[in-house]
Amino acid sequence: MKFDVLIVGAGLAGAALAAALRGSTLKIGIVEARPPSRPAGWDPRIYAISPTNADFLSAIGIWQHLDPTRMAPVYDMEIHGDAGGRLDFSAYDSGLRELAWILESSLMQQELWETVKRQHNVTLICPASPAALSIDDAAARLTLTDGRRIEARLVVAADGRDSWVRQAAGIGARNTPYDEKGVVANFRCEKAHRNTAFQWFRPDGVLAYLPLPEQHMSMVWSAPDAIADELVALSPEALCAKVAAAGGHRLGALELVTPAAAFPLRLMRVDTAVQARLALIGDAAHAIHPLSGHGINLGYQDARVLAEQLAALPAWRDPGELPVLRAYARARAEETALLQYTTHGLNRLFKPADPLLSGLRNLGLNLTNKLPVLRNALVRYAIAGRF
Numbered sequence: 001m002k003f004d005v006l007i008v009g010a011g012l013a014g015a016a017l018a019a020a021l022r023g024s025t026l027k028i029g030i031v032e033a034r035p036p037s038r039p040a041g042w043d044p045r046i047y048a049i050s051p052t053n054a055d056f057l058s059a060i061g062i063w064q065h066l067d068p069t070r071m072a073p074v075y076d077m078e079i080h081g082d083a084g085g086r087l088d089f090s091a092y093d094s095g096l097r098e099l100a101w102i103l104e105s106s107l108m109q110q111e112l113w114e115t116v117k118r119q120h121n122v123t124l125i126c127p128a129s130p131a132a133l134s135i136d137d138a139a140a141r142l143t144l145t146d147g148r149r150i151e152a153r154l155v156v157a158a159d160g161r162d163s164w165v166r167q168a169a170g171i172g173a174r175n176t177p178y179d180e181k182g183v184v185a186n187f188r189c190e191k192a193h194r195n196t197a198f199q200w201f202r203p204d205g206v207l208a209y210l211p212l213p214e215q216h217m218s219m220v221w222s223a224p225d226a227i228a229d230e231l232v233a234l235s236p237e238a239l240c241a242k243v244a245a246a247g248g249h250r251l252g253a254l255e256l257v258t259p260a261a262a263f264p265l266r267l268m269r270v271d272t273a274v275q276a277r278l279a280l281i282g283d284a285a286h287a288i289h290p291l292s293g294h295g296i297n298l299g300y301q302d303a304r305v306l307a308e309q310l311a312a313l314p315a316w317r318d319p320g321e322l323p324v325l326r327a328y329a330r331a332r333a334e335e336t337a338l339l340q341y342t343t344h345g346l347n348r349l350f351k352p353a354d355p356l357l358s359g360l361r362n363l364g365l366n367l368t369n370k371l372p373v374l375r376n377a378l379v380r381y382a383i384a385g386r387f
């Protein structure tokens with residue numbers, strides 16, 4: 001099999017790249033280990049998607065097909081420090097329709113999958129996994145575990161944090177474990193959330209409530225490993241009581257609708273996002289702390305930018321040329337580094353129990369809250385990537 005672009009991994013980032021290339025003349029192959037599945041009830045993996053990425057998903061024909069009864073806009077956000085600090089964001093004050101959308105990972109995944117399956121210039125090779133990769137001046141060659149051979153002018157690694165392709169290509173990755181897990185669970189709430197997202201920086205981690213339809217909310221509690229393990233082991237009743245108390249009973253009593261699951265957290269920075277005939281996108285290119293809810297938001301923008309660069313090439317240009325790929329890497333470097341350092345810095349800033357530091361960080365939140373220009377600029381940067 002021969003392709004112009006071979007994408008390994010049809011998760012959110014890889015499938016979005018393929019969908020974004022639907023208007024191009026490029027012949028695309030996708031190697032994916034397993035087709036996506038949609039859990040009964042609410043998916044434990046719920047993501048905050050920025051308006052910029054809602055627009056991107058709309059432009060590639062995905063957003064408009066998502067079930068609107070499974071998505072909630074965020075109009076307001078309250079951030080609480082660990083000693084009385086508070087920062088509020090409002091879509092209305094910032095001149096935006098919403099700050100973010102909250103929805104299930106598998107809702108987007110399913111729609112992306114069905115879309116690329118129907119796409120005229122895509123061949124889905126699934127279930128399949130790579131066993132060997134070799135790259136030379138002429139092409140990249142991938143051998144699958146079942147012996148099939150694929151040749152492509154460009155290979156895109158979209159196979160997640162532990163990317164097989166990245167490792168097979170010898171690209172180094174520096175991992176900084178947080179010794180924390182992101183504990184996620186979904187609840188029905190006694191009180192209306194009014195489309196507000198809440199976040200508490202607590203001595204036992206960062207707790208977030210994200211609004212979902214039908215008076216539901218999704219919890220993400222990034223907690224030190226031992227506390228995270230305790231949370232997952234609690235009975236449903238005890239977990240509800242603990243999460244309600246940790247959130248100051250803001251949404252009243254809670255009823256568990258999706259059991260708790262925990263994901264180990266780490267910062268991952270790669271030595272390079274590109275090589276001749278190879279580009280990394282999504283979690284294969286970067287992993288960040290989920291406290292800002294930006295992981296796949298970065299991945300979608302990787303897909304958008306790479307697709308734009310590839311689609312703009314004249315027919316005689318080789319999509320695997322290093323200068324083409326370097327332009328993609330340069331375009332993505334700033335936002336990726338900024339979010340990695342900001343989320344890492346915030347996580348570190350709110351960790352120590354030192355009372356002086358605690359006073360300073362809470363003062364910082366309160367000061368920012370009193371400066372609407374700075375506050376609104378922060379919202380615009382988080383949403384659109386520019387002040």
Ligand SMILES: Cc1cc2nc3c(=O)[nH]c(=O)nc-3n(C[C@H](O)[C@H](O)[C@H](O)COP(=O)(O)OP(=O)(O)OC[C@H]3O[C@@H](n4cnc5c(N)ncnc54)[C@H](O)[C@@H]3O)c2cc1C
Binds near residue numbers: 033128160182183284
């Ligand atoms: C607790 C938690 C909360 C989060 N909340 C948010 C949030 O609110 N907003 C946000 O933007 N992000 C959030 N994230 C981050 C988000 O989960 C990731 O950034 C996102 O899932 C990465 O998508 P991806 O497509 O790059 O990789 P993945 O989702 O890992 O997809 C990789 C794909 O490649 C396939 N694959 C892997 N290896 C192979 C192989 N060898 N052969 C073939 N196929 C292979 C897999 O089957 C999969 O389909 C959160 C993460 C955590 C842990």
